[in-house]
Amino acid sequence: MTMRTMVVGGGAREHALVAALARDPECSELVCVPGNAGIAAEPGTRCVAADVGDPRALLALAESEAVDFTVVGPELPLARGVADAFGAAGRELFGPTGAAARLESSKAFAKAFMQRHGIPTARHAVCTSEREACEAVAGDRFGFPVVVKADGLAAGKGVTVAADRTAAVAAVREAMVARRFGDAGSRVVIEECLVGPEVSFFVVSDGRRALPLPAAQDYKRVADGDRGPNTGGMGAFAPTPLLTPDLERRVMREIVTPAIEGMRADGHEYRGVLYVGLMLTSAGPRVIEFNVRFGDPEAQVVLPMIESGLAGALRAAARGNLDGVSWRVTGDPHVGVVVASGGYPGAYAAGRVIAGLDAAADVPGVRIVHAGTRRQDGEIVTSGGRVLTVVARGGSFGQAIDRAYEAVDRISFDGSFARRDIGRAVR
Ligand code: AMP
Numbered sequence: 001m002t003m004r005t006m007v008v009g010g011g012a013r014e015h016a017l018v019a020a021l022a023r024d025p026e027c028s029e030l031v032c033v034p035g036n037a038g039i040a041a042e043p044g045t046r047c048v049a050a051d052v053g054d055p056r057a058l059l060a061l062a063e064s065e066a067v068d069f070t071v072v073g074p075e076l077p078l079a080r081g082v083a084d085a086f087g088a089a090g091r092e093l094f095g096p097t098g099a100a101a102r103l104e105s106s107k108a109f110a111k112a113f114m115q116r117h118g119i120p121t122a123r124h125a126v127c128t129s130e131r132e133a134c135e136a137v138a139g140d141r142f143g144f145p146v147v148v149k150a151d152g153l154a155a156g157k158g159v160t161v162a163a164d165r166t167a168a169v170a171a172v173r174e175a176m177v178a179r180r181f182g183d184a185g186s187r188v189v190i191e192e193c194l195v196g197p198e199v200s201f202f203v204v205s206d207g208r209r210a211l212p213l214p215a216a217q218d219y220k221r222v223a224d225g226d227r228g229p230n231t232g233g234m235g236a237f238a239p240t241p242l243l244t245p246d247l248e249r250r251v252m253r254e255i256v257t258p259a260i261e262g263m264r265a266d267g268h269e270y271r272g273v274l275y276v277g278l279m280l281t282s283a284g285p286r287v288i289e290f291n292v293r294f295g296d297p298e299a300q301v302v303l304p305m306i307e308s309g310l311a312g313a314l315r316a317a318a319r320g321n322l323d324g325v326s327w328r329v330t331g332d333p334h335v336g337v338v339v340a341s342g343g344y345p346g347a348y349a350a351g352r353v354i355a356g357l358d359a360a361a362d363v364p365g366v367r368i369v370h371a372g373t374r375r376q377d378g379e380i381v382t383s384g385g386r387v388l389t390v391v392a393r394g395g396s397f398g399q400a401i402d403r404a405y406e407a408v409d410r411i412s413f414d415g416s417f418a419r420r421d422i423g424r425a426v427r
């Protein structure tokens, strides 16, 4: 049976989802809300405008478009209960309920959950006042550097790794007094600083079982050599050799299984993708964060590795029964390089005409994934900070990297830039 499928979101992650679903024979027709210029060009796909942060608007759209199945990209609609709204109306949707999405939308919830279920993570304190937080960072309770996190959703900007007490107090005040993150900072979590390489590990769960995806590594800083401010992500690669088969089994046993079982035991059965942000410390893998969605830019390299069975697996997970479901995954290296607008992650210009997209897509093994793009007067122009992810598949990491940069170099717009060292560590 084929299904009309709706994808919620309009970034590169959603383009990767749409591209993966569009080549799945189980999806007959795709609607994307709101989508972007690249998504609109995928075969059998239409983009429709709606407020992605409004669960009722999304439900109304699913009804008027008569979609059979909905896949949610970003965390905001999940945190606001889009899965609950669809569930109450008897519509199938892939993504956790609002209560389950607190694994991402409240760091205090996530930490208490991990503590309760014995899931290894950094030692922490939840603080509800500035005084309490300043006391927590004084003395040697956590040592330095110490990590200060706004409790709620802060678009990836709510975490400070503070080198000393002065910096930690400044971060606390920024969140709790200046209220830089609004209500998201009315509670803060103070954490011991862990050391080690970071890996993004995704599993698709039906509430009882979990299907793992190849693990990825992403690059958060804007400049080569991990310098400059944090961004939404400047590139990624998969599969990372850091997560060996033995280590993956350990992560499944010590982290993923207790998390899925713990959520069910707590009455918040987790159906959706669980993003486990791991730090591989000398004492073993530790959870840095849980997210309730695919990562961006990790999705752009991981989703194309699922060669068949994605749509069926997502729908089976949404229905709560992955028994007997599998997918075919390639082990070929995938490398994704983000092309961004000059000035990003600060202020940047929009409306720049993008040249060379077709020539870039002609490089063997390359796929151009759109984020901040729109069509204007027959041309594709920029409309965001992160504009494109150029994704290349290769027989080796070296080949994938060379292909990705050959394609990046064929693309140009006024002010465009990309990191030049994506994947270098595994080359
Ligand atoms: P989060 O939003 O929780 O993923 O944090 C953003 C980034 O801050 C992570 O990707 C890490 O690089 C860093 N970070 C968060 N928590 C810790 C920690 N306990 N120790 C060291 N680095 C951390």
Ligand code: GLY
Pocket (backbone or CB within 6 Å): 156, 218, 232, 233, 291, 294, 295, 296, 297, 298
């Ligand atoms: N790449 C990090 C994230 O999606 O949160």
